[in-house]
Amino acid sequence: MKTWMKFLAGGILLYVHIAGLISDVPRLNILNETVRNIFFHVPMWFGMVLLFAFSLYYAIRYLRNPALENDIKSVEFANVGVAFGVLGMLTGMLWANYTWGSPWHGDPKQNGSAIALLVYMAYFVLRGSIDNREQKARLSAVYNIFAFAAMVPLIFIIPRLQDSLHPGSGGNPGFNVYDLDNRLRLIFYPAVVGWFAVGVWIATLRIRYRALAEKNLEIDETIR
């Protein structure tokens, strides 16, 4: 990741947090000022999905070309994705507590995203249970494809087929005139870009750290 991208992500997020708190937002009943959470809660989920997509990409690359670095990239993108998902879950529960009445509402999207997160956590359990490095990488790459394929209907399709308190349920597109007006869009999309860039940054730091650790182990073996 280039340095200017890191600064750009920082600048975007500074803008998002200033404008997100100061700018005018639609005056909606029940939501009131909490509508601003769109700028802070939803980008976590968007970031998670994008990071999981990167993880999937490197999982497929690993299966086509079993190089260790593809496996490391796949794991670390999934790792940061799960962190984003947990943050999205916690912020969502807090928001739901004050607008829907309780932290866990059994809302289809809430349940779906919880299951999707569990599916991805099982990915790390699977990795931890295999000792052989190549076998671990290959099996978890296959599982990664399954996990992504399970996440998409759980988060994007099933909640739309049922009554959900989240916007975009009952067959409606999520971003129509009522749910997200242009004022919100102007801050929401930069928030997604900014947080996703930060997620990629953290993932690259983890990837570099892992690469260093693995290289270091190789050196130790040559000395022995």
Next chain:
Amino acid sequence: MKPFVKYSLLCIMSASMQTALAQNAEMADEFRAEGKIYVVVAVVLIVLLGLFAYLFMLDRKITRLERTLRERNQTKAQQKSF
């Protein structure tokens, strides 16, 4: 009336109704008028800037480690060739 015109009229009407209905929702107007929102903005910015500074420092640390490892590998290769 053409269906498109009908639909767009309906959209405009319902959108304007929505805003009219929503106008009376209670917001933190007084809190904003007092200017205290800027205190919140400042706090959030400190957290955000701190987080970014931390990430940049971590980034530098890893870069330095990568360089050291590369140099060590080079010297090792040179020693082998002697």
